[in-house]
Amino acid sequence: MSQDNEIDALSKVYDSLKGLNNAQVKRIIDWVASKFEPDKYPGLKAVERETGSSLEPGPAPPESAEAAVMPGKKRRGRLPAKAKLTAEAEEPQTEAVGSPDFMKYETFAELFFASNARTITAKILLAAAYLQEKKNIKEFGSSDINAMLKKIGQVVQNISASINVLLLKKPPLLIQAKKPGSHKHARRAYNVTDAGLSIARNYIIK
Secondary structure (H helix, E strand, C coil): CHHHHHHHHHHHHHHHHCCCCHHHHHHHHHHHHHCCCCCCCCHHHHHHHCCCHHHCCCCCCCCCCCCCCCCCCCCCCCCCHHHHCCCHHHCCCCCCCCCHHHHCCCCHHHHHHCECCCCHHHHHHHHHHHHHHCCCCCCECHHHHHHHHHHCCCCCCCHHHHHHHHHHCCCCCEEECCCCCCCCCCCCCEEECHHHHHHHHHHECC
């Protein structure tokens, strides 16, 4: 429960600050830090040091997490991102060359129940790593991840907020694969970083 509360707090704070400039962010964090006793919350100093360009508006993580489609333009020679992921049992796949830790599991259900991924972000990272390594899908959206989790009864509400947490980790565990268009329905795609794959592998019980 504490992990979920932390994710919720991170998401709300980030959403509140992401439209501000560095000076405004600095003033707000200084004010918040002054309301706590520094000796009891030493992490506040570290947070303050990290609020330089990292919260500058621009490459802000999204409210939605799907593959980008520019308005008025058609993809040529490619299927939409959602069409890449069909029901797992029905999805034919070309031979993938991924991590042996993921390749030995035929389904995501087998992998999940052989893991100790219990927090929301751990489940998301494990599903994303399975898509990338086992299914050889290098760019996927939040709906693709949630589709994997839904099949095993682990669907995540407001998954975009949890994905934002993985994007903001130092180093990031997920990165945005494509820059979205300006259209309000533009979707973002992601892939798992080397650091993310390393952590996901550690979830698997040997």
